[in-house]
Amino acid sequence: MRELYIETQEEEPEIKLPLPRVGITNLRTVAKINWKGRVYTFIPTFEVTIDLTEEKKGIHMSRLIESITDAMSEAIEEEVKRIHTSLEELALAIIKRIEEKHPHRRAEVWIKTTLILEKETPTSRKISYEPYDVEVGVIKESNIEKVLKVRVIGNTACPHAMANNQGRTHIQRAIGELEIRTDFEENIALEDMIEVVESSFSSPTYTLLKTSDENAVVRRMYENPKFVEDVAREILAKAKERFKGRIHVRVISNESIHKHDVIAEAWA
Amino acid sequence: MRELYIETQEEEPEIKLPLPRVGITNLRTVAKINWKGRVYTFIPTFEVTIDLTEEKKGIHMSRLIESITDAMSEAIEEEVKRIHTSLEELALAIIKRIEEKHPHRRAEVWIKTTLILEKETPTSRKISYEPYDVEVGVIKESNIEKVLKVRVIGNTACPHAMANNQGRTHIQRAIGELEIRTDFEENIALEDMIEVVESSFSSPTYTLLKTSDENAVVRRMYENPKFVEDVAREILAKAKERFKGRIHVRVISNESIHKHDVIAEAWA
Amino acid sequence: MRELYIETQEEEPEIKLPLPRVGITNLRTVAKINWKGRVYTFIPTFEVTIDLTEEKKGIHMSRLIESITDAMSEAIEEEVKRIHTSLEELALAIIKRIEEKHPHRRAEVWIKTTLILEKETPTSRKISYEPYDVEVGVIKESNIEKVLKVRVIGNTACPHAMANNQGRTHIQRAIGELEIRTDFEENIALEDMIEVVESSFSSPTYTLLKTSDENAVVRRMYENPKFVEDVAREILAKAKERFKGRIHVRVISNESIHKHDVIAEAWA
Amino acid sequence: MRELYIETQEEEPEIKLPLPRVGITNLRTVAKINWKGRVYTFIPTFEVTIDLTEEKKGIHMSRLIESITDAMSEAIEEEVKRIHTSLEELALAIIKRIEEKHPHRRAEVWIKTTLILEKETPTSRKISYEPYDVEVGVIKESNIEKVLKVRVIGNTACPHAMANNQGRTHIQRAIGELEIRTDFEENIALEDMIEVVESSFSSPTYTLLKTSDENAVVRRMYENPKFVEDVAREILAKAKERFKGRIHVRVISNESIHKHDVIAEAWA
Structure with a gap:
């Protein structure tokens, strides 16, 4: 029945310029990842775009959104998700759905979420669950590129x-913050990127700290004084050694003696 | 081994004033809810506080955090969570853990998260997954009170x-936004509160809309023009009829003809 | 010519419930204050509301907005503002404009902005300009009440x-954060409230710190260790002594050893 | 007396990597601009960075901050600011102060603030004050480049x-949003960039709208239907015609029928 409607999107635009990114953003929905054999549920924020040629007035947002919701509902309904073993695999799965539904030359899927990882506290050896903001982007044009971002406190x-x-x-x-832009095939775990950042501060931080742990963290901070410059350099050096791709590092320190922050940034 | 440490918190404070709310806030961790027989995973933001008497310098944050992490890790590890059948049951479970670990007269647990609910689109009858911000607070003093909040677009x-x-x-x-403050025992589903708000706009909104659905939403908006004042009144009237407790309603409209917003607010 | 238009707002609403707060919010515009003989310009965010009786469908947003813009443009155009000697005087001036234009029983004006105050650094005695978030609300019903809020780092x-x-x-x-709710006539300077909060931390903070100043701040922090509980109690005690009205205190510490924050809150 | 202190910043770093951006961020302070003969006061947010060579451990934040505060206090104290006739001139003035105090090869100053411009409403011809978010960056390395950004509702x-x-x-x-990156000498007014964006929507928006104006805006929106794609293309086409430099356009629509937003982005 779709053909009964006027498809304004297919009309010729008044201004004939191509647009590299058109789509939806700030969409929150549920997603499941089968990560190392265990299913994790997230409620990420999605941005999904395709390019628009100069001959068409608009993209079919309705079709595009349908594609996305399809991929999402697949993720909800199936018991085990063989295909979605990482956020980037999920992003690629969405792109593949779009390919079946809407012509385009370039597609991007960006997924922003929070990871909770298990850590062990320094001396009491208790388990502490630590939150990390992550974002994954997959960009498919002639080849497939991915962007991986972590943000660690x-x-x-x-x-x-x-x-x-x-x-x-x-x-x-x-x-x-550590960002890596690389080939889709490059094997980089967000957990490893988090470790690179977390190990570069004066000390890692923990949600749970018994007094003995707190003392160990305090000791470590005093034994390991660092400028934001030092933290940025250490993240950059470790990232260059461990990961292949374009690297961006940004460290911001919420100074306790000032009302403003200090920043160090680098790329390679 | 805890007794080897100095417990500064137990000392007498210089300024002898009681504090009704002391604790942790902006803590993100994973939580599981067994809701209507199905386990849902969230990464909510928690605020957990207890009161502090005028005789003590501080609360044992370390113990308090441990209590919280315990309750959370219980939620992660157990296969079926008989006890956590709603966010408010989870909040109460955390309060019960605190009661075993730290003396207090008043305890509060606030949990903020996003719910994804299945809706059916108006004409194509497709399933659309819709996000809603919710917050639940449980306050235990002499009796147990709860605060339920929903935020609907x-x-x-x-x-x-x-x-x-x-x-x-x-x-x-x-x-x-609809907030209800009531007895813990009062049976109010967040889903019902969401429905009250969502049905009070000119039209509900949907993540997925085929052209026929979009047309139905457009028609409904024109058949059902409303000021923010009308929306606020309708939410208030419905909430008063359906829910027992103190009610707060706030509607904000992101005006398309202005750069500012308009607001209507009421309570009962 | 206004009477040629249909005034939907004057119609009877379907749901006859009064609304205590209807108006505009998140409006940013320029404002000038003649403070101690010197004119200061701000670009605050405004929220302005009036009540709506159960007999009318809506308030005249257009008239209300006109009233506000009038008061603002007066503030821009006149060379010396005899009337606006504080944010609360400005808020009251807006309420008086509304009184001439729109019937109501209750009116509120809330103004949120940033104050920059001159401080002297601890040892080099240089001038440092320090930013503080402030908010002022004036509520006129049978009497006039004001709410003063400061937020200090x-x-x-x-x-x-x-x-x-x-x-x-x-x-x-x-x-x-310190909030005081009191009679409009009560004489309380935002600067004094800021001083109460700033002097209650382990140390005040400064935008500019030479090495000798930085050392003085470091020394002061170690000589003056404090829990958030201590900070909250000190703010509360000082505020009770200096200011007449209902007091609310909230202190949040961005823990350097945790990813979450700690909180202490009190009221009197 | 500075030489009595240990200058850790001058030491050799453990990891010898240069950092292109080190400095302060999220600093709020007062600034004055003499724009077309009239002095305007702002409380912008500043980010100021310089590069750090691989031989030094850190930059002298204290000296850098002093340079910035100096330039700011100059702006406060002098009656007429001949030099600061635009945000970019102010940014360059800060860079010049830094050049006298701290060796570097690259310096950046970013200033984020709100502009209030006078507009005339469509039919009642009343003055309406409209807020616009703007950001200006000046980057000095071998040559001087500037980045101008406006954000229009x-x-x-x-x-x-x-x-x-x-x-x-x-x-x-x-x-x-429209961003232009160009030579410092290129003459581009933020007001012209704002006009390019504002005139590309279905209709401009206004803070003050009498009923006759509101009707004119409603008529204009219906006579001028546009996808975000159309808005992005029109901004891009106009910007390419009027401004010399690298252009970035981003349009986001807060859909009234969805809970998410739609986006169109382009660059040239």
Whole structure:
């Protein structure tokens, strides 16, 4: 029955310019990943776009949205998701659905969510569940590229104040971001990227800390004073060694002695 | 081994004033709910507080956090969660864990998350997965009170512009919020609260809309023009009829003809 | 010419319920204050509401917005603003404009902005310009009430970790909020409220810090370790002594050892 | 007296990698612009960075911050600001201050603020003050480049729904962003960029609208239905014609029939 409707999107646009990215954004829906044999449920935020040629007025948002919802509902209904073993596999699965429904030359799927990972606390060896913001983008044009982003909460203990105050210094929460843009086939785990960032702060942070653990974290921060510059360099050096692709690092420190933040950024 | 440490929290504070709410906030961790026989996973944001008497310097954050993480890890590890059949049951389960670990007179647990509900589109009868922000608070003092909040995205079609423009009018996205504060035992489903709000707009909104559905939504908006005032009144009237407790309603319309928003608010 | 249009707002609503707050929100516009003889310009965010009786379908948003814009443009055009000597005087001036234009029983004006205050750094005695978020609400019903809010960035140095780690401890940025609800006539300066909060942290913070100043701030933090509980109690005690009205205090500490925050809240 | 302190920043870093961007961010302070002969005050948010060579451990944040505060306090104290006739001139003035204080090869200053512009309403010809988010970045390396960004709130009336519903359609708020990266010397006014975006929606929006104006806006939206694709293309075409530099366009529509947004993006 679709042909009974006027398809304004198929008309010629007044301004004949191609658009590389047209689609939906800020869409929240449920997704399931079969990760290392265990099914995880997320409610990520999606951005899905395709390109639009200069000859057409618009993309069929309705068809596009249908494609996306289909891929999502597949993820909900099937018991075991052989295909969705990572966020990037899920993104690619959505792109494949779109390919069946809407002509295009370029497609992108971006998935933003929170990962919860199990960590062990430093001395009491208790399990602590730690949250990490991650984002995965898959861009398919002539080849398939992916972008992997992690955002990790840590801290910095200022080495300059420490040197000038007999070992006392200002300490603060800091946020480290690592982004890698690479071939889809490149095998990079978000968990490994998180580890690279988390191990580069003055100390990792934990949701659960018994007093003995808290003391260990405090000791570690004082033994390991770092500028945001040091944190950014360490993330960059480790990432260059472990991962193949274009790397972007950004560290922001929520200074405890200022009302503003400090920043260090690098790319390779 | 805990007794080897100095417990600063147990000391007498310099300023002897009781504090009704002390604890942790903005904690994100995983939670599972067994809802109508099916296990749902969320990554909510938690705020958990207890009161502090005037005689003690601080609460044992470390113990409190441990209590919370325990309740959370229980939710992760057990296969079927008999106890957590709703967000408010989960909140109460956390309060019960705290009761075993830390003396207090008042405890609060607040859980903020996103619910995804299945809806049917108006004419194609396809399934569309819709996101809703919800928050649940449980406050235990002498009795147990709960606060239930839902936030629903809908729309308004302005009746004043419609009357002055031969049936044409400005339309925009609007957000309706409904909060109910009531006894813990009161049986109120978040889904019912969502339905009350969603049915009070000019039209409900859908993630997936085929052209026939889109037309149905457009028709419904024009047949059902509403000010934010109308939406707020309708939510209030329905909520008063269906739910027992103190009610708060807030509707915000992201005007398409202005850069600012309009608001209507009421309570009962 | 206004009477040529249909005034849908004047019609009888389907659901006859009064609404205490109807109006505009998230409106950004320019405002000028003549504060201690010097004119300051702000671009605040406004929320302005009036009540709606059960007999009318809506308020005249267009008239209401006109009233607000009038008061604002007056503030822009006049060289010296004798009337607007504080944010609350400006709020009251807006309410008086509304009174001439739209019948109502209750009116509220809320103004949110950033204040920049001059501070002197601890040892180099340089001037440092410090930003503070403030909000002022004026509510006129039978009498006139005002609500004053300040939000100040400071820090906490944990006394528990300090006691257990030979004087070393974790330090972090903290945010203190103080709200006072009182008679309009009560004379309370936002600057005094800011001072109450800022002086209650382990140390105040500064935008500009030379090394000698930074050392002074570091020393002060270690000499003055505080839980969020201590900060909240000190703000509450000082506020009770200095200001007349209902007081609400909230302190949030962005823990450097955790990914979550800790909170202490009190009211009087 | 500075030389009495240990200058940790001057030490050799453990990891010898250069960092292109190190500095401060999220700094809010007051700034004054003498724009077309009239002094305007803003409270912008600043990000200021310089590069760090591989031989040094850190930049002198304290010196850098001092440079920035100096430039800001100059802006506050002087009666007439001959030098700061635009946000980009102010940014360049900050860079010049840094050049006197800290060696570097690359410096960036980013200033984010809100502009309020006077508009005339469509039929009543009243003045309406309209807010626009803008950001200006100046990057000085071998040459000086600037980045100008504006963010404008408008609307879209869907042409597809209009064609399928006898002239009725869904309408919603939309946000258009235009960014231009060009030589510092290129003469581009933020006001002209705003006009390009604002004139590309189905209709401009206004803070103040009398009923006759509201009717004019409603008429204009129905006579001028547009997809986000149409808005993006029109902004792109106009910007290419009027401005010299690299152009980025992004339009987001807060759909009134969906809970998510739609997006169109292009660059040239």
